Amino acid sequence: MLGEQRRAEHEGALTEPASGRLASPDIRDEFGLETIDMNMGPQHPAMHGLLRLILELDGETVVRCDPVMGYLHRSKEKISENRMYPAVIPITDRIDYMNNIAMEYGYCLAVEKLLDVEIPPRADAIRALMNEFGRIMSHIPSVGFLLLELGAFTPILYAFRERERIQSIFEAVTGARMMFHYIRIGGVKADLPEGMTETMWEYIEGLEKRLQPDFVDLIGGNEIFISRTRGIGKMSQEKAVEMGLTGVPLRCTGVEFDVRKHYPYGWYKNLDFDVITDEAGDVEASYRVRMGEVRQSIRMIKQILENLPEGEVLGDLGRRLRPNEGDGIARIESARGEYAVHVVSDGSDTPYRVHYRTPCTVNMQLLQEIVPGHYLPDIMPIMGLIDPVSGSWDK
Amino acid sequence: MQTVLNLLEVEPIRLLISFGAVLFLVLNLAAVLTMAERKVSGYIQLRYGPNRVGPRGLLQPAADVFKLFTKENVSPGRSDLWVFLGAPIAMFIPAALVWLVVPFAPEAVVADLNVAILFFVAITSIGALGVVMAGYGSRSAFSLLGALRGAAQMISYEVPLILSLLGVVMLTGSLSLVDVVQAQGDTIWTWYFLPQLPMFITFYIAGLAEVKRVPFDLPEGESEIVGGYMIEYSGMTWALIQAAEFASMAVISAVTVTLFVGGWQPPLPFLDLGPFNWVWFGLKTALIMFTFQWIRWSVPRLRMDQLMDLGWKILVPVTLIWLFVTAGAMLVF
Numbered sequence: 001m002l003g004e005q006r007r008a009e010h011e012g013a014l015t016e017p018a019s020g021r022l023a024s025p026d027i028r029d030e031f032g033l034e035t036i037d038m039n040m041g042p043q044h045p046a047m048h049g050l051l052r053l054i055l056e057l058d059g060e061t062v063v064r065c066d067p068v069m070g071y072l073h074r075s076k077e078k079i080s081e082n083r084m085y086p087a088v089i090p091i092t093d094r095i096d097y098m099n100n101i102a103m104e105y106g107y108c109l110a111v112e113k114l115l116d117v118e119i120p121p122r123a124d125a126i127r128a129l130m131n132e133f134g135r136i137m138s139h140i141p142s143v144g145f146l147l148l149e150l151g152a153f154t155p156i157l158y159a160f161r162e163r164e165r166i167q168s169i170f171e172a173v174t175g176a177r178m179m180f181h182y183i184r185i186g187g188v189k190a191d192l193p194e195g196m197t198e199t200m201w202e203y204i205e206g207l208e209k210r211l212q213p214d215f216v217d218l219i220g221g222n223e224i225f226i227s228r229t230r231g232i233g234k235m236s237q238e239k240a241v242e243m244g245l246t247g248v249p250l251r252c253t254g255v256e257f258d259v260r261k262h263y264p265y266g267w268y269k270n271l272d273f274d275v276i277t278d279e280a281g282d283v284e285a286s287y288r289v290r291m292g293e294v295r296q297s298i299r300m301i302k303q304i305l306e307n308l309p310e311g312e313v314l315g316d317l318g319r320r321l322r323p324n325e326g327d328g329i330a331r332i333e334s335a336r337g338e339y340a341v342h343v344v345s346d347g348s349d350t351p352y353r354v355h356y357r358t359p360c361t362v363n364m365q366l367l368q369e370i371v372p373g374h375y376l377p378d379i380m381p382i383m384g385l386i387d388p389v390s391g392s393w394d395k
Numbered sequence: 396m397q398t399v400l401n402l403l404e405v406e407p408i409r410l411l412i413s414f415g416a417v418l419f420l421v422l423n424l425a426a427v428l429t430m431a432e433r434k435v436s437g438y439i440q441l442r443y444g445p446n447r448v449g450p451r452g453l454l455q456p457a458a459d460v461f462k463l464f465t466k467e468n469v470s471p472g473r474s475d476l477w478v479f480l481g482a483p484i485a486m487f488i489p490a491a492l493v494w495l496v497v498p499f500a501p502e503a504v505v506a507d508l509n510v511a512i513l514f515f516v517a518i519t520s521i522g523a524l525g526v527v528m529a530g531y532g533s534r535s536a537f538s539l540l541g542a543l544r545g546a547a548q549m550i551s552y553e554v555p556l557i558l559s560l561l562g563v564v565m566l567t568g569s570l571s572l573v574d575v576v577q578a579q580g581d582t583i584w585t586w587y588f589l590p591q592l593p594m595f596i597t598f599y600i601a602g603l604a605e606v607k608r609v610p611f612d613l614p615e616g617e618s619e620i621v622g623g624y625m626i627e628y629s630g631m632t633w634a635l636i637q638a639a640e641f642a643s644m645a646v647i648s649a650v651t652v653t654l655f656v657g658g659w660q661p662p663l664p665f666l667d668l669g670p671f672n673w674v675w676f677g678l679k680t681a682l683i684m685f686t687f688q689w690i691r692w693s694v695p696r697l698r699m700d701q702l703m704d705l706g707w708k709i710l711v712p713v714t715l716i717w718l719f720v721t722a723g724a725m726l727v728f
Contacts, residue, residue: 038536046618060540060699149618151609151696157440224610224695376540377619377698 035063042071046149046380049390053367057376065371065379067364072394080354085111085321086185088354092341093179095356096392098141101134101170102334104183107354109265110341111185114328117317119266121309123187128267129200129304130173130182131332132297136207137166138335139290139297143215146287146384150228158214165203172196185321187314197305204301211298216291229283233370233382236281243365247337249386252289253281259333271300283381322349336360336387360386360393413505417494424645425638426456428684432641435688466630471533474627478532483628483635486525489518490642497649498573500659500673511572512564515650516557519605522643523549526614526624529636533627541623544699545614548604551706552611556601558714559594562721563587563654572650576658583662588655590724593717595655597710599683602647604702606640609691613699648683652676656683 036057042050050071056064076095080088092103105127112119119127144159167177172193174182182189219225240253250257258275260268276292278285323345331340337359346352363386371379430445430453437444446452470479496511498504508514523546530542564570566587567578579586588595604611614623625636652658656679659672668674697705 036536036539038540045621057536057540060544147695151612151616151618152692152694153436154440154692157442161441222694224697227701228695228698375698375700377613377616377696380618 040379042068046383047390048145048383048388050394051364051388051390053379055376055379060375060377062371062374062376062379065367067367069361069364069393072390074391074395076356076395077354081351084349085323085351088351089184090179090181092356093181094391095358095395096334096336096339096360096389097178098389099134099138099335100178100180101130101182102332102339103356104180105131105266106330106332106334106339106341106356107343108183108185109330109332110328110343111321111323112328113330114323114326114343114345115185115317115321117186117315120187120312120315121267122191122311123313123315124267125304125308126188126192126313127183128271129301129308130170130180130188132300132304133166133169133200135297135335136294137163137170139294140215142335142384142387143219143287143290145387146229146283146381147219147225149380149384150225152225155215155219162207162210169196169200169203172199184314186317187312189314191313197308200301201305204298204305208295208298211291211294220287220291226284229287229381230280232283232374232378233286233366233385234280234282235366235370239369240281243369244362245337245366246359246362247333247335248286248289248293249363249366250337251276252278252285252385254279259331259338263331265330265332267304271303273300283385286385286387320349322347334359336389336392337363356395358392358395360388361395364388364393410505414495417505418491421491421494421642421645422638425641426460428641428645429459429637430456431684432688432691435685436692439689439692460634463630463634468630468632469627471535471627473534475532475534478528479627480532480632482525482529482532482624483632483639484525485528486522486639487635487642489521489525490639490646492518493643493646493650496572497646497653498576498658499676500670501573501577504573507571507573510570512560512570512575512654515572516553516560519556519643519647520549520553522605522639525639529628530624533624535627537620537622538624538626541614541616541620541626544616545607545624547699548607548611548613548702551703552601552604552710555597555706555710555714556605558711558718559598559601560654561714561718562591562594565718565721565725566590572653572658576653576660579657579660581657581660581662581664581667583657586655586657586660591655591717591721593713595651597714598651598655601706601710602651603687603690604706606644606647606687608644608687610694610697611702612696613702616696618696644687645680645684648680648687649676651683652679 038055038057039052040055041047041052047053052068052071054064054066054068055062074094076091079091083091088107089104092107093100095103140162141156141159144156147155170180171177173196174180174189235253237253237255240250240255246257254277256275256277259265260273261275273296276289276296278289325345325347327342327344329340329342331338333339338357339359340357342353342355342357343351344353366386367382371382374382433455434444444452445455448454448458470476493515495505496508496514498507526545526549527542530538530545563575567575569575569578607614615625616623620626625633628636659676661667661672661675
């Protein structure tokens with residue numbers, strides 16, 4: 001529907017003179033130059049899934065950029081209303097398919113607030129542990145994607161090597177490589193398998209060694225990478241706050257905001273970590289922030305593994321959950337920004353309403369605001385700055 | 396047998412036959428290069444590359460060509476059909492023609508023109524025509540952007556490319572590529588890449604831009620304009636564009652070797668292989684092509700304005716300064 005509406009608006013806009021937006025109207029009139037309308041996506045390799053950009057180009061300069069969402073809309077919120085509380089978890093898995101575990105985590109936290117139950121400490125620690133693995137698993141490929149969109153094909157394969165190894169850890173712990181369905185209401189599905197802490201420890205130490213040569217020295221020091229990313233997608237702190245950005249796009253402008261730090265939930269209260277910020281607010285800064293966050297995640301995983309509490313991992317809440325009337329809200333820091341879930345109960349065994357506040361939907365505003373004035377190839381690094389996931393902005 | 400050799404004495408027939416041989420070589424080279432490209436990228440990217448078809452995957456190019464032959468040739472509904480179909484040919488022929496003047500060995504050159512360098516310069520600049528034709532004929536915003544980028548890039552990189560040749564021409568005093576190679580001698584320190592180092596580097600960079608390889612593959616720009624000028628091609632027309640790209644990459648490497656790295660000359664006199672000196676030529680060309688592929692899989696792409704900056708603000712001044720240095724040195728010594 002939105003697409004249709006946008007198309008109508010767009011066609012209307014074509015007949016109107018767009019001279020207000022053009023870089024040099026005098027020259028344009030003198031030579032009778034026109035802008036090109038270009039439709040990028042939804043089937044486009046660099047659109048992070050199914051995003052459509054309606055672009056107006058003056059040569060290579062973007063005059064206007066209208067993102068059109070909705071090509072991967074799967075009615076997550078409506079489906080959630082028709083399923084029993086525990087059965088919604090697999091639905092949430094598919095929202096942000098690069099960072100699934102955080103999506104489960106947010107929903108379960110919201111339902112637990114609704115039910116007002118205590119979580120066994122070991123389950124809480126394992127949740128945070130897996131969530132941080134999930135963050136690494138999302139941040140490293142996102143740097144790979146950024147480079148892929150700049151035209152370097154190799155880093156994505158190095159990034160996916162790390163992702164595959166973490167996926168193997170997830171497979172051993174949860175039984176699935178991608179759609180985990182691991183975090184449950186009241187705890188986690190199962191305890192860590194035998195010897196898992198050693199495997200995790202080994203992997204994390206290996207990653208710490210590989211991070212500098214593979215992802216910092218090879219990428220961050222590359223002259224072409226710097227020239228393509230420095231100053232691109234630059235935004236001020238005020239602008240970022242005004243647009244309601246969260247996550248890396250906000251932190252790379254220098255605003256220190258991290259839900260884990262400022263509204264701590266679960267095991268994060270017991271962890272010692274820094275909020276990584278950068279002053280520049282451009283694509284290069286977002287890359288540095290992501291790398292810094294991976295280091296912080298490694299630090300947190302080490303802390304969790306060092307003192308992992310013993311005990312149960314899943315409390316007994318009965319077979320059928322019937323929360324009292326009311327609502328529960330949970331905010332968590334997913335790899336892309338603040339992810340919030342609002343669950344409203346009417347006393348039955350299915351939620352009355354579930355709302356997922358996904359960071360990508362909000363962060364995508366950047367495109368409309370920041371892209372005009374940049375060159376066409378700069379759209380790709382700006383997409384890398386936001387690092388959106390199709391499933392996450394469409395739900 | 397004797398009659399065949401006599402036929403070779405007749406100039407037009409000799410040219411025809413040797414050009415046929417060169418064309419055969421170029422087409423096969425393109426196939427070998429696709430394989431090399433995929434293997435090199437595989438090893439750079441922690442994977443094996445093709446290894447299923449034939450022994451160690453060596454028949455992969457044959458399978459690819461077979462697949463492309465059997466594919467339907469789709470052309471966009473509103474395309475300018477003649478321009479659209481002519482573009483791959485207009486790209487391939489210049490890439491193949493340059494091989495006519497490249498000396499493989501002292502006697503093994505199709506046409507030892509006394510203006511071979513001029514011929515090379517003239518023919519390579521035609522390559523831009525094919526790109527513009529492809530972009531214009533497809534009638535798509537993406538391919539049009541690719542074609543415009545291609546034209547701008549190839550024309551602006553033509554200037555440093557030609558300027559960087561001039562040093563060699565000055566030192567040799569001849570436009571014949573055979574003369575250039577012979578003037579370089581059979582020791583590695585007398586080859587022109589040492590006295591002409593800035594020119595060699597400029598030629599290498601401009602050559603990379605000329606054949607549209609990363610970091611100068613803006614006309615393709617697969618992440619923003621998804622293949623650029625070749626976005627609408629399929630089947631054999633696409634294969635021809637690919638073959639043209641690989642052939643021009645090979646020819647730029649071969650010309651680099653001929654001009655700066657001593658052509659068929661062995662690096663040291665005792666390594667002279669006599670009639671098999673073309674092996675040296677082949678090895679050096681392969682080395683240059685390997686560096687092209689190495690760069691291809693290691694660095695990101697530049698942006699159009701940065702590309703222009705590099706060409707006009709750095710490469711052209713460098714070549715001009717070195718021309719003066721060369722001229723001064725020739726005057727003094």
